[in-house]
Structures are given as C-alpha cells and as structure tokens.
Amino acid sequence: MNRQGRLSLPAILSIPILIGITFALGVSGFMDAGDRLDAALYKSLALFGYNDSLATGLPDKDWRLAVGRWTGTAVVFAAAGAAAIALLQERIAMAVARWVKQDLVVIGSQTIANKAFELGLRAGKGVLWLGAASLGARNLRSVAMPWPPGDSAGVVLDHARAADHILIVEDDDAHAVMLARAARRASPRAFITVLMRDGRLAEDAAGTFNESRTRVLSQGDVAARALMLDHPPFLLAREAEHRRIHALIVGFGQVGQAIARDIIVNCRTTYLDVPQITVVDPHAKALEGALRIRAPEIDACVHLNLIEGRIGSEAVEPEADELVAGIRSVGPVTAAYVCLKSDTEALAAAAMLQALMRRNGVSGIPIFVRLRELNTISAGQDDLRGLDSLIPFGDLDSLLAASEFLSDRPDAAARSFSDAYREALPPEERDNPANSASMPWDKLDESFRQNNRDVVAHIPAKLASAGIDPQIWRGVNGVPRLGPGLALFGDDHSLELLAELEHERWCAQRRMTGWRFVDAPRKDQALRLHPDLIPYNDLTDEKKEYDRVNVRETALTLSGRR
Helix, strand or coil: CCCCCCCCHHHHHHHHHHHHHHHHHHHHHHHHCCCCHHHHHHHHHHHHCCCHHHHCCCCCCCHHHHHHHHHHHHHHHHHHHHHHHHHHHHHHHHHHHHHCCCCEEEECCCHHHHHHHHHHHHCCCCEEEECCCCCEEEECCEEEECCCCCCHHHHHHHHCCCCCEEEECCCCHHHHHHHHHHHHHHCCCCEEEEEECCHHHHHHHHHHHCCCCEEEEEHHHHHHHHHHHHCCHHHHHHHCCCCCCEEEEECCCHHHHHHHHHHHHHCCCCCCCCCEEEEEECCHHHHHHHHHHHCCCHHHCCEEEEEECEECCCCEECCHHHHHHHHHCCCCCCEEEECCCCHHHHHHHHHHHHHHHHHCCCCCCCEEEECCCHHHCCCCCCCCCHHHHCEEECCHHHHHHHHCCCCCCCCHHHHHHHHHHHHHCCHHHHCCCCCHHHCCHHHCCHHHHHHHHHHHHCHHHHHHHCCCCHHHHCCCCCCCCCCCCCCCCCCHHHHHHHHHHHHHHHHHHHHHCCCEECCCCCCECCCCEECCCCCHHHCCHHHHHHHHHHHHHHHHHHHCCC
C-alpha cells in the first residue's frame, strides 16, 4: 500500500504482468500441441479457471500448463482482492472521515488545498480534506476524500464537527462564504480561515462574519504581506537613494491591488514621501474607477499613474518608447511587480519588461514575479541571468505559512495592541457601546481588528524609521525581538516622530477602506466619516496620545515585555 492507503504501483502492475505470463505459457503449450494461434489464445482462458474443458488435448504433464494454472489463479485472486480492498478502503475512509476527530479540516478543490493537506500532515495533525480529486487515507487520522453526493453544506456539518482548525479555499468565493457558515455551525469553537480570491469581497465577508475565530483573508493580501516582509520596498528606496517608493505594477488584478494597498498602508516611513504607484493593465481606467469608489480619498495617501496597456511576449501596448516614457515621467522606479493570472503569462511579461528596461538604459531594478510554484526559476543563486534574475513570490508554501491557518493563537500581537488601546482610554470610554473601537478583541468590529493587524504589519517600517539594523527584523514573520541596548525610541522627540508616522499610517488605512474626513464632533460609523483624518499637528493632544500609545506598545512588544 502507498502512503495514502491505496494499492502501490508495483502491486497494481503485478496483475497485468501475471496475465501476460499466463497467456504466454498457455499459447506456447497449445501451439506446440498443434493448435493455431487463435485457438491457442482462446484455450488459454482455461488457465484462469473459466472452463477447464478448453484444455483438452494438452498433456497433463506439460510444465507450462501447471505453472500457467498457478499464475492464472493468482490473477483471479489478486483482482478480487484489489476490488475488495478498494471497496473496503472507501467505506472505511468515509466512516473515519465522519466519526474520527481530525485536528484540521481542509475544504476545497484548489491546488492550495492539496498543499494545506500536506502541511497539516507534516505538522503531525490529523487531517481531513473535503474536495480531493480521489479518495485516499494514510491512516485513521489522515483522509482525503472527494465531495460525497448531496448538499455540500450538509457534508461540512457532518464532517467538521470536532475540528480545531478549518481551512476553506474554494474556487467560488460565494460558495466559500456559505461553507464557512456551515463550518461555524458544525464547530463553534474552531479557528476558521477562509482564503478568498477577491480582496474586496474578502474584506466585506470578514465584516459580515465579524468574529475573532473566523478569519476571512484575501490570497492576494497574504501573498503581498509575505513579499513585503522579505523585500521591504522602503529599504529598496533607501538603498537606491529615492525620495519615495515608486512601484511599477504590471497587472492590476487582486494580487496587484493587494501589493498597492500594502505599500500605501504598511510601508510608510519617516524618511520617504507619499508613495508613487504606476500601473500597466489593459483595464487600468475601469479598475481605477472601481478603486476610487471604494477609497474616495485615495489621492491623499498615494500618487497614482495608471497606463492602459500590456506587456507580454505577444504585444507591448502602447508603443515601447511611449510606455517607458509614461513610466519614467513620474520618477525612477524602485521595484517592479508582475502579477498576472498564470505563471506563463507572468514569466513572459517579466522577460519583456527586462528587455524594455535594457533597451532604455535602465538596469538594477528588482523585478518580482508572482509564481505559484517556487522552483520555476532559480532565484537566490550566484551569477543570475535571464529569468533567473527575477525574484519569485506568492508560492503556496509561503502563502499558507503567512495565513497562520494552523496557529492556536492567530493575531496574538494584534490583540496586544488592541488591549493597550483599551487601557489608554478613559474609564467612561472603555466600555462605551457607542465607541466601537474600544471593545475587547472578541467583541471588536472586524474593521478595527484589521486596523490592529496593520499596526503589526507596519512594525518593520517603524524599525527602519528608527534606524534599527534590518538584519534583526527583515523577513521575520511575526514580531521581531530587540536585544539589550536597542530601543524603538530613546526620547520624547523620537517618540513624537513615530507617533506622527503612526497617525499617517492610520489615516492611509482608514482611507483605503473608504473613510472620509468630516468636520464634525464625532465620527459616523455607518457613512465612514471621521474628523481625525487630518495632519498629526492639527490633532488635540488627547488624540495624539492614542498614536503614542500604539508606539509605546510596539516598543514593549519588541522588547519582549508583552
């Protein structure tokens, strides 16, 4: 048996091999006895026990007949045994899937579901995968099974009742939301992670569920955050002596938009101006319209340069010189990000982008390519050239690791920031139902949970602004720790600079989720209007204190005292 419980390949191949041997022995014996080939083939069926009278005329002492009868009998028993095993395996696996508790339930038919199943097994978890291409079971605690007949939500209710963690990665986002509701009914205490394709829909779905144990994430957002951890664009801009990040994004689908948002919100520093983002996409103008509906005040936190066109092996539009001039007209490019629908398209576009840059005397710009399979190119070796000089991101292992789908304490750092904010509030505000941002984490509105996650995501930018050596924090998935003698800030002036930076980040995060400034005494949660979307220096000292609290909490977390 193989590791998933099916018959191994050698065992399966033994059956046709034995059939061939049996026929060879029978045909040889019958033809030596004077039969023609067709008659010999027909009579050889006797060796499988179908009709022994066919063997009339063959000497009983012919060794070929004796051996052929044994091999023929072995074929019959092997085939019957294989059928019985397959039937029993299916029944046992389905019973196990329904009644044996699994630590992790993976729901979905995507390649990423297969990868999650493998990672769960590697972590020593009991895993059930609903939506696999075929039935398989390594042992009682690892079962992969296709969708059984019937209502998929009902199947989830039956099979996910005692799971600790549930991961949903369906092709259809709407179906994923429906299955997430069924999973929550089945297992009220499980940590549920839903990885969706559409970033905006994921944001809205997260707000709809609005519970701390159901985390709805965009695959693009998770991939973008992992990329920014490994290759912070604010460091690239500093190394290139640019006054701001200028990101060139080829393909403005879900991943491209996620990269743009992460640069706008989580990559702000004290030493760089507002970022510049140039987009090359055949539908750039339509996408810009949708973006401005979702974020009406986006111009306050980023300079956008959208070019309707495409870059690929089949065409470059607009004409090459015009395209390059449009890109360079807003300043030198810090980094390029190629985010297309398939790995083949992405590699072709990246190769053409390399050629365009060389043709125009531009070199040294890092080009990041979204690839689902990490080993497609050989980035990371010495003397790289051609496609191997590209930098891949967004592979499935990195995506799943960054999603924290197996963690028993997801969002731990974000929770600590939320608790610190509550402690800084006056007692009368701390439990005021009218102040949604003051609630404990489990009762907090999802938009404020996301704000705290963004505070954590912004830690590397704060560390860079404070002059902390990048070797300490670059690529750390979580909260890095500062050793003795290192601190995020050393005096009130440094604290104030970082508090102002934190306010700029908060404003960008609010604006990217649709909030607008209003000149009023209080915010309007329903219409997303807020009076504090103003420069830091225009805030009251009471309002500034919230930003200082976030910075102090960051310092405590980095020092290990949280």
